[in-house]
Amino acid sequence: MIPQIVSAVGSVIGSEPIELHAPVLGAVEKQRLLEVLESGYVSSVGTEVRRFEEELAEYVGVKHAVATVNGTSALHAALLLAGVRPGDEVLLPALSFIATANAISYCGATPHFLDIEESSLGVDPAAMHDYLGSISRTSSGETCNRHTGRRIAAVVPVHTFGHMANVEGVVEVAGAHGLAVIEDSAEALGSHRSGKHAGTYGQLGVLSFNGNKIVTSGGGGALLTDDGVLADQARHLTATSRVAQGWEFIHDGIGFNYRMPGLNAALGSAQLTRIEDLVANKRRLYRAYAREFAERGVRGARLFKEPKGTRSNYWLQTILLDEADEVVRDELLDALNQAGWQARPAWKLLPEQPPYVACPSAPVPTAQAVVRRAINIPSGPGILV
């Protein structure tokens, strides 16, 4: 099985060493960087950041985008704007990058973990419903954890590896419990569910433009919202909460230095002109891997396929081993990396990370099973170009 998989992967990506996710950068990026340099407006002052925000909002199909230094800062600001306060708990899937939990901690709140469903790799709404029924009580539109006495303020569904979580289901359960929904769409630029883009289901959504994302601004992130008041508040909070008052600036709250610089916005804006091609390339890469697996008759492992009713950007291509074959995970990781192709397991689960072991958690058997069985393989949008 391992030689079969190695051969299948190699027949798609060739024999050269390759990283997990390298960006596609070229003439457009060069031109836009030289333009912003020429203008002198390399910091967040100037028109470059607004331009990127408008292009982003238009592509995503949302009224407002607010660009930030990275996805973590966007998530932190989104949680604050959604009303998360010190002492609250915030629900999130057990399987995500550490930043999802960290952003909750920055608010003085406690992460509270939920299980995922294998079909989407995102929060399982049915399990969330049952779990909340067993551990919380809801009255006057507020939900309280009966074991800790703390308010459960919000839920942060994550679109894992770019695949759409069942966010309609999550929104429904959240609505019944008075929870705010902040979509961690860091990995999901270009992904849709029922034609609606990731990050547009909750009150606020969050994107990332880190170097390993489908579109990169070097480092960067964004908040997405249809609510003009929230968008204004996001711009204010991420720009040190500054208000002009005659010649003086007052800061009417403890704000953050989270605005994206123009230099990074120019790169992001250039990258965004490629988005349709980048998504198409990544979807084509999935089909190529899947075809090679099928042609070789690989047994005991499959390529993870976008959930029904969704269109995924296939951010990270994922091999999912059968339960019976999960013991070969590390051997397969070795074989792929020794061939020069960067391959990684899924993140260690958040409730098993040292800062979060004592946090409340639902039983997370599916998340545990997926981590034992998942391997991400080279996924860059330039691989098949």
Add this chain to the structure above:
Amino acid sequence: MIPQIVSAVGSVIGSEPIELHAPVLGAVEKQRLLEVLESGYVSSVGTEVRRFEEELAEYVGVKHAVATVNGTSALHAALLLAGVRPGDEVLLPALSFIATANAISYCGATPHFLDIEESSLGVDPAAMHDYLGSISRTSSGETCNRHTGRRIAAVVPVHTFGHMANVEGVVEVAGAHGLAVIEDSAEALGSHRSGKHAGTYGQLGVLSFNGNKIVTSGGGGALLTDDGVLADQARHLTATSRVAQGWEFIHDGIGFNYRMPGLNAALGSAQLTRIEDLVANKRRLYRAYAREFAERGVRGARLFKEPKGTRSNYWLQTILLDEADEVVRDELLDALNQAGWQARPAWKLLPEQPPYVACPSAPVPTAQAVVRRAINIPSGPGILV
């Protein structure tokens, strides 16, 4: 007096509209941005960030520099590394940009304000000594605020407008009270006291490379330290506290996504090749303004001059009105801005900013007087080029 000053300023900077501090960007910056684009390593992965850090450390004369997304994030990380904990108080001058106080708040600590001295615009060590004597008690190397019962953990001297604070004096008083010293040198790249660079006196120093600074990376900052353990901790804390463990990554604490991207490091590195010229240009600009003031026999106002025994980068050129003439401040601001030259008052004092009005504060008569009398005028390093 106002027409005299307007005429003096105009004879230095010409009649065209001009911003307070525009960067000098050209061929070196262009080349380095194209190189980093070509390499593909626009995020914090890769060699670009380390290269910038090494160049920076060499220029400053410090063993380690750790590059971050901005000065605020560097200050936040530095305070945490210096041992500032929730419930502590941290001393800082009443006159600074809001970020100095905000970074203290992010640690869960309370800003506690000190007065400045007019000669340096920085913390007054003698006043600090007397004040600590009157409100605190020190035992077993720890100092406690007798009024609030809270530990005073650290002091953050600021090199205002690029001028060196009397940081030797501050270090001495801090030492006697067991306080950590974190130098906010955000504005002071290129400034020295007794030949020693800003940011190298305390346990940790902090720089900023915002678009309005002498050297810009679009957005960016750095921690400076001679302590290799602190430098390693800074790299760890600003990169999500991640540790490789076999195939897995564990995060052994609640870290931050504060590392500078390679794109920004490439710009910063290019800018740093110009540093000697930029400092020389800004010092020449001071002399040009001062000469014009002298030749016109301006009375009631002077250009602020670097403190004795220091060499300043003259980040922001500052007109200081005499006390008797402070009533004309806003009229002078109007006249300069109407001429098309961006001029600004000093920051509104931190203890007067809404989030900090209830914080402990020494009497700050000098800081109050300076704000009534100070105006920053165009200061860009390209003005006399």
